[in-house]
Amino acid sequence: MSKSFKTRIVQRIYRTFLDVMVLKLVQNEPMWGYKIIKCVEEQREIRLRHSALYPLLGKLEKDGFLRSSRKAKNGRVRKIYNITSKGIQLVNAYNEFLTEELKSAH
Amino acid sequence: MSKSFKTRIVQRIYRTFLDVMVLKLVQNEPMWGYKIIKCVEEQREIRLRHSALYPLLGKLEKDGFLRSSRKAKNGRVRKIYNITSKGIQLVNAYNEFLTEELKSAH
């Protein structure tokens, strides 16, 4: 049995809009990289490599979509990311686009 | 003034989901390649190269998402594409995903 159309669509969205997917996760709850990977791989049947995520997180922070702070937890250092107002704007633009796409679908 | 977030989202969707965008257009009204390019470039502020579209149309037909028939109009030969039931399934999967994405956005 081949993978369903929807599964493939989800995978393609995560490939192309990983930035937006990450922003949405972090918007819902501030998180560190490792947990983002676990969340994505658990919720969706998607492999998210840390070599793809960490550089992206760095870029999102550099571009002002995220803000990070190092927090130690049981001796382990975590880099917790929070969404910025610019990040929220991007997520909103994405949602607006989805809304319009669906409206024109009928 | 930099391009708005939404404009960029639309461009990214057309880059990655050009197959679905084409299927949606053809579903709405059977069309030939040249007209698809004109429609996309007119409706959205997007450059769609024929060197990207024609091979894609061939692949979509080969994979059973589209069916074509040559029609002569004023001596010019057009290859009119129609969506198949498999093509409709893919568009539906895309719309279902968008619906779910929006639901989980709140």
Next chain:
DNA sequence: TGAGATATGTCTCAAAAAAGACATATTGTA
């Protein structure tokens, strides 16, 4: 104490995608 999990980061090479050229033919119009 050794293995697996947690945690973050870079770097290189291969694969995929995009840009742009190469190629051809007809029609309409200035």
Next chain:
DNA sequence: TACAATATGTCTTTTTTGAGACATATCTCA
């Protein structure tokens, strides 16, 4: 008659993306 528009196709080169390795450090549990 020459140029722009219509119409469809391929091919090569460049750019981008992705997979997987390289690198390091701590914690937990058997």
